[in-house]
Amino acid sequence: MTEAPDATLVAKVLAGDIQVFGHLVERYQDQMLAYVIYMGFSETEALDVVQESLVRAFRHLKRCGDPNRFDGWLFKIVSNVSKTHATRAARRRTEPLESYGSTIEATQVRPDEAAEASWAREQVRRALDSVPHDQREALVLMYLQDLSVSEICEVTGASASAVKMRLKRGREALRQELEPLFEEVPEP
Amino acid sequence: MRSRLALGVVLGLLVPHVAGAQSAELLSRADAETLARVTPLLQAAARDSLPLRALESKVLEGVTKGVPADRIGNVVSGLADEFRAARAALRDQLPDAALRDGEIVAVATAARQGVGVEVSRSLWASRAGDGSLEVPVTVLGELVRRGVPVARAAEVMAHVVGTSVPLPVAAQIPGKIDGAVGAGASPGTALASALRALNIPNPPNRPQGKGRRPGG
Amino acid sequence: MTKRDEFFDSDEFSGSGEERRTRELLATLRRDVSAPSELRSAVMREISSARPPVWARAVSWWIQPHPVQVRPAFAGLALAAVIAVVALLPRTERPVVGTAGTDAVGVVTRFVLVAPEASSVTVTGDFASWNQQGIELQDLRGTGIWTTDVSLPPGVYQYTFIVDGTEWRTDPTAVSQVDDGFGRANSVVIVSPEGAA
Numbered sequence: 237m238t239e240a241p242d243a244t245l246v247a248k249v250l251a252g253d254i255q256v257f258g259h260l261v262e263r264y265q266d267q268m269l270a271y272v273i274y275m276g277f278s279e280t281e282a283l284d285v286v287q288e289s290l291v292r293a294f295r296h297l298k299r300c301g302d303p304n305r306f307d308g309w310l311f312k313i314v315s316n317v318s319k320t321h322a323t324r325a326a327r328r329r330t331e332p333l334e335s336y337g338s339t340i341e342a343t344q345v346r347p348d349e350a351a352e353a354s355w356a357r358e359q360v361r362r363a364l365d366s367v368p369h370d371q372r373e374a375l376v377l378m379y380l381q382d383l384s385v386s387e388i389c390e391v392t393g394a395s396a397s398a399v400k401m402r403l404k405r406g407r408e409a410l411r412q413e414l415e416p417l418f419e420e421v422p423e424p
Numbered sequence: 425m426r427s428r429l430a431l432g433v434v435l436g437l438l439v440p441h442v443a444g445a446q447s448a449e450l451l452s453r454a455d456a457e458t459l460a461r462v463t464p465l466l467q468a469a470a471r472d473s474l475p476l477r478a479l480e481s482k483v484l485e486g487v488t489k490g491v492p493a494d495r496i497g498n499v500v501s502g503l504a505d506e507f508r509a510a511r512a513a514l515r516d517q518l519p520d521a522a523l524r525d526g527e528i529v530a531v532a533t534a535a536r537q538g539v540g541v542e543v544s545r546s547l548w549a550s551r552a553g554d555g556s557l558e559v560p561v562t563v564l565g566e567l568v569r570r571g572v573p574v575a576r577a578a579e580v581m582a583h584v585v586g587t588s589v590p591l592p593v594a595a596q597i598p599g600k601i602d603g604a605v606g607a608g609a610s611p612g613t614a615l616a617s618a619l620r621a622l623n624i625p626n627p628p629n630r631p632q633g634k635g636r637r638p639g640g
Numbered sequence: 641m642t643k644r645d646e647f648f649d650s651d652e653f654s655g656s657g658e659e660r661r662t663r664e665l666l667a668t669l670r671r672d673v674s675a676p677s678e679l680r681s682a683v684m685r686e687i688s689s690a691r692p693p694v695w696a697r698a699v700s701w702w703i704q705p706h707p708v709q710v711r712p713a714f715a716g717l718a719l720a721a722v723i724a725v726v727a728l729l730p731r732t733e734r735p736v737v738g739t740a741g742t743d744a745v746g747v748v749t750r751f752v753l754v755a756p757e758a759s760s761v762t763v764t765g766d767f768a769s770w771n772q773q774g775i776e777l778q779d780l781r782g783t784g785i786w787t788t789d790v791s792l793p794p795g796v797y798q799y800t801f802i803v804d805g806t807e808w809r810t811d812p813t814a815v816s817q818v819d820d821g822f823g824r825a826n827s828v829v830i831v832s833p834e835g836a837a
Contacts, residue, residue: 254688261680270673286675287682294687356607357668364669379666407662414608414665449769478766482821485770485798489808491822499821526795533796533818559832562796566816591794591832598815606664 243303250297257294264307265290267381268314274376275318276365285321289314308390315373315391322369363413371406374399450480454487461497465504474507475525506532513541518548526558534565543578550582559591560584566598571611580615583627593622746791747831751799753777753811756784758803765799765826767792774802794833798826 242263248256265286272282293300293313300309364372370392377383377391388399451459462483469479479500486496510531514523531544544561551557560581567577584594600618601611609617619626751763762774767790777786798818801809810817814827 255684257687258680258684261683265675265679266673269675269679270671273671273673274669283676283679287679287686290683291686294683356603359607360665360668364666375662375666379663380670407658410662410665411658481766481770485766485820485826486822488764488770488772489820489822489824495822503821530796556794558796559794559830562828562830569816595815595830595832607668608661608665 241304242306246297246300246303246306249294260306260310261290264310268311271311271314271376271381272318274380275322275372276361277318277321281321285318286314289317292317305390308387311391312393319369359414360410363410366413367406367409370394371402371409374402375406375410378403447480450483454483455493457493458483458487458496461493462500465497465500469504469507472508472511474504474511475529477525478507478529479504503532506535510535510541514545514548517542517545521548522554524556524558526556527561530558530561530565534561534568537565537569539565539568539574539577543574546578547581547585550586552586552588555591557585559595563594563597567601567615570598570601570605570614572601572615573612576612576615579627580619584624587625589624593624596622597624746793747833748789749792749829749831750787750789751777751801751811751829752813753786753801753803753809754784755786755801755803755809758784758786760804761786762802762805763788763790763799764802766797767799777801792829792831794831797829797831799829800824800826 240259242260245256245260249260268286268289269282272285273279277285289310293310296313300306302309364375367375373392374388377388378385383391385396385399388394389396392399394402454462466476466479466483470476482500482503483496486499491499507528511523511528514521514528514531531541534544535541539561544564547557547560547564563584564577564581567580568574572580580597581594583589597615597618600621601614604614604617605611616626753761753763755761758779761777761779763777764771764774768775775788775790777788779786798820799811801811803809808824810825811827811829815830816828817825818828820826
């Protein structure tokens with residue numbers, strides 16, 4: 237059952253077997269959580285967003301046009317839900333960056349390496365957070381979730397040229413944010 | 425079989441100081457065609473006091489990788505020429521220095537990476553003791569390969585050998601640079617950041633970097 | 641539209657240096673994320689019964705922390721962390737391969753390759769006379785992290801891994817890769833007195 241394609245599971249749920257939805261939850265919850273965390277939410281908020289998204293997906297399952305593309309449709313939902321939560325989250329981003337695995341890394345990596353590595357990550361995280369939502373989403377979906385341009389179109393509902401423009405602008409915004417931090421040491 | 429034995433005798437005569445371990449291996453693993461092609465090169469190299477082990481190693485490498493005799497010959501010939509040039513340039517300014525094989529190889533490798541021999545040679549002048557400069561020259565080449573301007577890299581390495589910075593520490597500089605460059609730093613800034621991370625003081629008369637200090 | 645705009649809009653841009661740089665920078669944020677088991681049960685509870693008020697649902701996550709398991713993914717900086725872990729493992733109990741035919745004092749040098757898909761990994765190079773078989777690495781408790789310790793006189797060596805007896809693979813964590821002159825690349829290790837890099 238857990239190996240059955242999405243379309244089969246969706247059909248069973250629509251036929252009334254609610255418990256089968258649990259398999260879909262397990263299949264996609266990690267990926268959804270990762271997306272929301274990459275977009276800048278804290279762990280706690282991310283759990284909230286993902287739960288709300290999954291519940292919404294269940295309630296609107298009939299509206300899923302093509303059950304074979306359930307994943308794209310599901311991600312569209314989590315994209316929308318996280319967008320509505322975004323303002324609240326941005327204002328609450330005072331949490332330290334321990335949510336990015338440093339608990340594990342701090343005990344295993346040499347001190348000087350951890351300092352440089354987490355400093356670098358912190359700069360990239362800050363830069364990414366400062367990029368406008370749509371561009372940040374395009375960057376996350378492409379570079380952290382490995383989606384293709386057409387898959388990103390499916391999730392965001394934007395056209396291919398719009399997605400490419402968001403990627404281009406997002407890259408430029410990242411570069412602008414990070415470049416001033418790495419000024420060349422001047423020659424005497 | 426007889427030509428193989430003859431070559432074996434020649435090779436055996438070439439390298440009396442080495443216990444013949446590598447040469448014997450060459451004999452047993454290389455085919456006759458390869459041996460015929462490389463023996464004159466190795467003879468000439470021995471005559472010119474070039475790093476013989478390094479050349480033999482390249483032959484063995486080619487044999488293991490299934491490379492045709494001609495190509496092995498060309499590569500070894502080119503390598504020998506590079507060693508020859510490096511050795512000559514070093515000898516020219518340092519007639520009394522005892523040049524180690526590893527140092528000649530390192531100077532030739534660094535030259536390939538864009539470090540002129542005269543630049544590598546400057547490390548001999550800065551050296552505090554008489555330890556091998558194979559590792560410092562190699563690190564110099566690695567800095568330049570990562571985009572650090574040659575003059576700056578040479579200055580830093582001269583300081584490293586002049587103040588006896590431990591070699592295991594100096595050997596970590598390229599890796600640290602990679603970390604900073606990976607996060608978006610320019611090579612010059614990455615170098616400064618690497619030196620700070622390893623507690624290697626910036627060479628004197630250089631201003632401290634304006635970049636933000638990592639860590640905290 | 642200027643030539644520059646055309647370039648940025650074209651598909652060739654995706655191979656440019658800026659694109660690669662963006663990819664590398666963002667890769668530092670990559671993590672393996674695991675949802676806590678409570679998420680599934682919370683979802684199933686909610687869809688099976690009447691929907692609780694939004695405020696109640698939100699509060700439950702805040703007051704009962706259910707930590708998300710966040711582990712470094714095997715990529716980029718996280719890989720460096722893995723290598724650092726393995727490099728710090730005590731060396732005394734591991735067998736050390738010595739190199740023959742040398743009088744110089746050897747420095748124990750650890751070689752590491754992350755290859756979960758491999759069934760055998762060896763390393764060969766200058767220090768092993770480019771022997772076809774090479775020196776065997778051991779899979780660390782089945783993790784797919786292959787290591788071996790070799791005693792090497794200080795110097796600079798070229799080497800490569802051989803995976804499953806057939807695939808020549810360079811070391812992604814090596815200080816340098818060089819052209820071997822035969823159309824392939826070799827990795828480089830710098831062995832300093834008292835340490836290796």
